[in-house]
Amino acid sequence: MAILFVGGVVPRLTDARKELRRTQIAEAAVRCFSRNGLERTSIADITAESGLSAGSIYAHYRNKADLVRAAAREMLDKRSGAIGGYAAADVPPGPDELLARLIAAIDPAEARVGVQTWGEATTDPAVRDIVVDATGRMRAMLHDCVTAWLVKVGHHEPADARELAAPIAHRVMALYQAELLYTALRTPTEETAP
Amino acid sequence: MAILFVGGVVPRLTDARKELRRTQIAEAAVRCFSRNGLERTSIADITAESGLSAGSIYAHYRNKADLVRAAAREMLDKRSGAIGGYAAADVPPGPDELLARLIAAIDPAEARVGVQTWGEATTDPAVRDIVVDATGRMRAMLHDCVTAWLVKVGHHEPADARELAAPIAHRVMALYQAELLYTALRTPTEETAP
DNA sequence: GTCTATACGATGATAGAC
């Protein structure tokens, strides 16, 4: 009976393994980026960190820029996921609480790579799109959350709430990003042995 | 009589010329950085942009990292200078006006290099110190300005004003930095011909 | 798919003439 699943399951397993390798490589890359920066990280560094070989990496990513894009996307998406459910809560967090939670969830290593990603976005259009897209989605989530808070706690009309929420969400986002920058700069860069 | 000044003036003129060359190189470098980023800008790019040669550049800067640091410092200092006199005005700008002026003064090209500098600061300790230092001084200026506004317009006691001003200055700074980021990301990267 | 070994290009930095 298991043979019936060969056509369906086995390819999925293969795909799953493939995807697993990709994330394994991407996560190793992120650790390297956090230490040495996007451009100063060589493929050799990533092979050492991941335990894989150069050939294996290029079997999963077309080139280094492709790997950087994947790492950036993975990292930025991780953040958005955390606040996805806030708006649906019975008592949604208000702006101050929202900001406090966001700041508390900041990981120094991720903050460094995040800021590096901003820098890369100024010259690589693909990275730029990724950052703008992720930023936009996160701001939309904050907007939803603040709107829900204004409605459920502040007892505003939904239409009014959406309008009032926009500048508040904007400020929460800005303050969060600034804190991300401060964290990235505050944390001592643990240099690898030269 | 002019000969009497040889020992004093001529060296100063020489030093001035030397410094002029340094800024000439640094400004050309900033233009390159704005287009291609800190790491993707080669010395050859800077020679082409400045009209000088590689040898000349290395006569004024020990290496590329040194040049990056100088460019970063020059750029960050330019910003601080603009708001230096605000606090002394008879009617200092309030937080909103202050932020509006800061945002209005943002130059897209400088914004890009500024954000790139943040990224570089996460891995290069020297650049990190430069950014942290410049950020701290700018925040102090904002603090002075907000304090003066609270005293002269809000009629607070100076001691109270200084304490009240701290979180306000912090927020103005954060909102400004976020706007710097948005400008850097919003502006279409004018690619040089490949 | 994964490895080792390698080719090729790019780039930072220097040497030496002027």
Added chain:
DNA sequence: GTCTATCATCGTATAGAC
């Protein structure tokens, strides 16, 4: 101080065996 020409190094990406 500035140039031209050059070197040496490093890093990406590929080829081919397993």
